[in-house]
Amino acid sequence: MIPDVMKGVCLTGHGGPEALEWREDIPVPAPAPGQVLVRVLAAGVNNTDINTRIGWYSSDVTGATDKVDQDVEAGGHAGALSFPRIQGGDLCGVVVAAGEGVSLSPGTRVTGPINLPRATAAAPRAYIALGSEIDGAFAQYCLVEASDIYDVSASPLTDAEIAAIPCAFGTAENLLTRAGVREGHRVLVTGASGGVGLAAVQLAALRGAKVTGVTATAKAETVLGAGAEHTLDRGAELPVDTYDAAIDVVGGPRWGDLIRAVKPGGAYAVSGAIAGPIVEADLREIYLRDITIHGCTYQPPEVFQRLVDLMNAGQLKPLISKTYPLQDIAQAQADFMSKLLPGKLVLIPPL
Numbered sequence: 001m002i003p004d005v006m007k008g009v010c011l012t013g014h015g016g017p018e019a020l021e022w023r024e025d026i027p028v029p030a031p032a033p034g035q036v037l038v039r040v041l042a043a044g045v046n047n048t049d050i051n052t053r054i055g056w057y058s059s060d061v062t063g064a065t066d067k068v069d070q071d072v073e074a075g076g077h078a079g080a081l082s083f084p085r086i087q088g089g090d091l092c093g094v095v096v097a098a099g100e101g102v103s104l105s106p107g108t109r110v111t112g113p114i115n116l117p118r119a120t121a122a123a124p125r126a127y128i129a130l131g132s133e134i135d136g137a138f139a140q141y142c143l144v145e146a147s148d149i150y151d152v153s154a155s156p157l158t159d160a161e162i163a164a165i166p167c168a169f170g171t172a173e174n175l176l177t178r179a180g181v182r183e184g185h186r187v188l189v190t191g192a193s194g195g196v197g198l199a200a201v202q203l204a205a206l207r208g209a210k211v212t213g214v215t216a217t218a219k220a221e222t223v224l225g226a227g228a229e230h231t232l233d234r235g236a237e238l239p240v241d242t243y244d245a246a247i248d249v250v251g252g253p254r255w256g257d258l259i260r261a262v263k264p265g266g267a268y269a270v271s272g273a274i275a276g277p278i279v280e281a282d283l284r285e286i287y288l289r290d291i292t293i294h295g296c297t298y299q300p301p302e303v304f305q306r307l308v309d310l311m312n313a314g315q316l317k318p319l320i321s322k323t324y325p326l327q328d329i330a331q332a333q334a335d336f337m338s339k340l341l342p343g344k345l346v347l348i349p350p351l
Contacts, residue, residue: 002037002096003028007350008139009329010084014055014072017330021084029135029143031099036146038110042163043137043326044090045336045345046195047249047274048114052076052087052132053333064252064276066337076132088137088347089114089130091144092152092162102146109159111311112149113304114167115297125298137163138326140349150304154312164318164344165307168195171271171296172203174303175247178294179269183208185244188261192228193219193342196249196272198319201226204247206315212243214250222319222342245269255279262291269294319343326350 007024031037047065051057055072056065073080095108104110116134118126130136135143152162175196181187187204191197192213204211205227212230213223220231232238238254238261245267246258252275259281262268268291273279286293310316321341324332326349336345 002141006140007326008086009326011053011081011087012084014053016054017333019053020329022327026086026139028141031097031102031143033100034102034146035099035143036095036102036104036110036149037097038091038093038142038144038149039096040088040091040093040137040140040142040349041109041159042092042323043088043347043349044163044165044167044195045329045332045347046089046114046167047272047336048089048129048167049087049131050333050337052081062276062278065274076129081132085132086135086137086139086142087131088139088142089132090163090166090346091130091137091142091149092159093137093142096141098146104146104149104151108151109153109155109162110149111152111162111166111308112144113170113299115170115299116145116148117299117301119298127298138329138347138349150308152308152311156314157311157316160320160323160346160348161318162311163346164195164320165199165311165316166304168318168344169199169203169307169316170299170304171196171249172199172247173307174296174299175200175269175271175294176203176207176245177303178296179245179247179267181207181209181245181247185209186242187211188214188238188243188246188258189228190214190246190248190250190258191272191274192223192231194249194339195318195344198223198226198343200247201228202316206310219342226319248272250275251279252276253279256281256285259285259291262289264289264291267292267294269296271296320346322346323348
C-alpha cells in the first residue's frame with residue numbers, strides 16, 4: 001500500500017540547518033506516463049546538498065563552502081530554486097509504482113545519476129540535478145523519470161553502499177573520462193579522502209593509473225587502501241611537471257600549484273571548489289605548456305552506465321563511515337562539514 005503522505009526533509013530556503021524542516025505530511029506524488037515512484041531505501045550526503053542549502057552556487061558567493069554568511073536568492077545549480085524543495089541526489093530505492101509505458105517492474109532495486117542529462121541540439125550539455133531542480137531522495141518516496149534510473153537488483157552491494165555511489169562515483173568517473181585517464185597515467189587527486197576523492201582514487205586505479213592522493217596525514221592509510229600508490233599531505237609542496245592529469249574537487253589558493261604539477265600536454269579536470277571558487281594562476285603556465293582544462297558537471301549516460309556495470313559486477317566498494325536516520329540530517333551534514341570522517345555518510349528514511 002502506498003500512503004497518501006510521506007515523511008521527509010524539506011529545504012524551505014537558503015540558509016543554515018534551520019532551513020531543513022522535517023515534515024510528515026508531504027503528498028506522495030503519482031507517476032505520470034514514463035515515470036516511476038521509488039521507495040527510498042538510502043540516500044547519501046554530499047557537498048552539493050550543503051552548497052545548495054547555503055546558496056553557494058550563486059556568483060555572489062566568492063568564498064569557501066564553510067565561509068558563506070550572506071543572503072542569496074539564486075543559489076541553485078541553475079539559479080533560483082523553487083521552495084520547498086526535497087533535496088538528495090544520491091538515490092537507492094525500490095520501484096513501487098510505474099506510469100504508462102514503463103517496463104521496470106515493482107520490486108526492482110534502482111539508482112541513478114544526480115545530474116540528469118537533458119541534452120538538446122541547442123544545448124548539448126544541458127542537465128537538471130536531482131534534489132535541486134526536481135525533488136530528490138531525502139524523503140520516503142521519490143518520483144523520477146524511468147529513463148533516468150538503472151536496475152541494480154543484481155548488485156551484491158548493500159542499499160547504503162549503492163546510495164554512496166551516484167554523486168561521488170559519477171562525478172569521479174566523469175572527471176577521469178574527460179581527462180582521458182588511462183593505464184599507466186600518473187594521476188593526482190585532491191580531496192582524496194572525501195567521497196569524490198576516494199571514488200576517483202578507486203576508479204583511476206581500476207583503469208590501471210598510478211594515483212597520488214592529496215589528503216590529511218591521518219587519512220593517508222584510507223586513501224592508500226582505496227588504490228593510491230602514494231599520498232601527499234594537504235600542505236606539502238606539489239612536484240612540478242609530474243602528472244598526466246590532476247583531478248580536483250578542492251580549488252582554492254593552491255590552484256596554481258595544481259596546474260604546475262601537471263605535465264606539459266596534460267589535463268586538469270575540476271568538479272568542485274570547497275576551498276574557494278576564485279582562483280589565480282599564470283596563464284603562461286597553461287598555454288605555453290599546452291594544459292587542457294575541463295570543467296565537469298554534465299554526465300553523458302554512458303558514464304553512469306559504466307558505473308552500473310561495475311556495481312552489478314560487485315567491482316566497486318564505497319567507504320561508508322556512518323549512517324543516520326533521515327530525521328538526523330542536520331547532524332549528518334555537520335559531521336560531513338567537519339571533514340573528520342573519510343568516505344561517505346548515508347541517511348536512512350523511516351519505513
